[in-house]
Amino acid sequence: MTWSEQAWAAIEPIYQSITEMPFILELQEGTLPLEKFQFYMIQDSAYLEHFGRALALIGARADGIDDALTFMRFGENAIVVENALHASYFSDFGISGRSAMEPACHHYVHYLKSTAALEPVEVAMAAVLPCFWIYKAVGDHIYAGQRAADNPYRRWIDTYAGEDFAASVQQAIRSCDNAAAAATEVMRKRMIDAFITASRLEYNFWDSAYRLVRW
Numbered sequence: 001m002t003w004s005e006q007a008w009a010a011i012e013p014i015y016q017s018i019t020e021m022p023f024i025l026e027l028q029e030g031t032l033p034l035e036k037f038q039f040y041m042i043q044d045s046a047y048l049e050h051f052g053r054a055l056a057l058i059g060a061r062a063d064g065i066d067d068a069l070t071f072m073r074f075g076e077n078a079i080v081v082e083n084a085l086h087a088s089y090f091s092d093f094g095i096s097g098r099s100a101m102e103p104a105c106h107h108y109v110h111y112l113k114s115t116a117a118l119e120p121v122e123v124a125m126a127a128v129l130p131c132f133w134i135y136k137a138v139g140d141h142i143y144a145g146q147r148a149a150d151n152p153y154r155r156w157i158d159t160y161a162g163e164d165f166a167a168s169v170q171q172a173i174r175s176c177d178n179a180a181a182a183a184t185e186v187m188r189k190r191m192i193d194a195f196i197t198a199s200r201l202e203y204n205f206w207d208s209a210y211r212l213v214r215w
């Protein structure tokens, strides 16, 4: 079993719970209350900026030049996506300006940034992988199950079910598998633990948006 197969098996129950969350079900049906989507978008905008910084830091710390370039490009892309959000969704969904991070976003972002800065780089790579992989799986899941033709959240769904995104996800998985193959068993276990923690934080991010959890 490859490291990534092992990692996904470890978060399968978390992924299953994510697909059953009201936020995801209602996003798929197009019935998610606007206020909850707005909360999510505002928090995601802050998330993307800091996630981009964490990715760039992992790129700077990567052992090989290929991984350095891969993660620097991921970092750039996260900020480009953030800018695109501001340019399109924010006006479409009546959101303006930047907002402070609420607890779930704050926790997730700071977990990623401290891991990127202070943990071994392979652990940091594993910590950012759920962001790619869970979004891909959730995007495909929602895309396959959507019925409402006039879903107001359709563009969001299309973003993560697209081909370009699929290629990035494969690349992120490959980088982790390569790093794991060169690592000790203890390090591989630490990578799995980081992958599980970040997956829990993904769950929390959506759950807190649904419940509008503020400080």
Ligand SMILES: Cc1ncc(C[n+]2csc(CCO)c2C)c(N)n1
Residues within 6 Å of the ligand: 044, 047, 048, 051, 073, 074, 075, 077, 078, 081, 130, 131, 132, 133, 135, 168, 202, 205
């Ligand atoms: C909380 C949260 N987690 C993951 C993503 C997904 N995501 C954001 S940027 C990016 C690729 C970076 O190059 C991916 C996969 C998100 N939007 N919000």
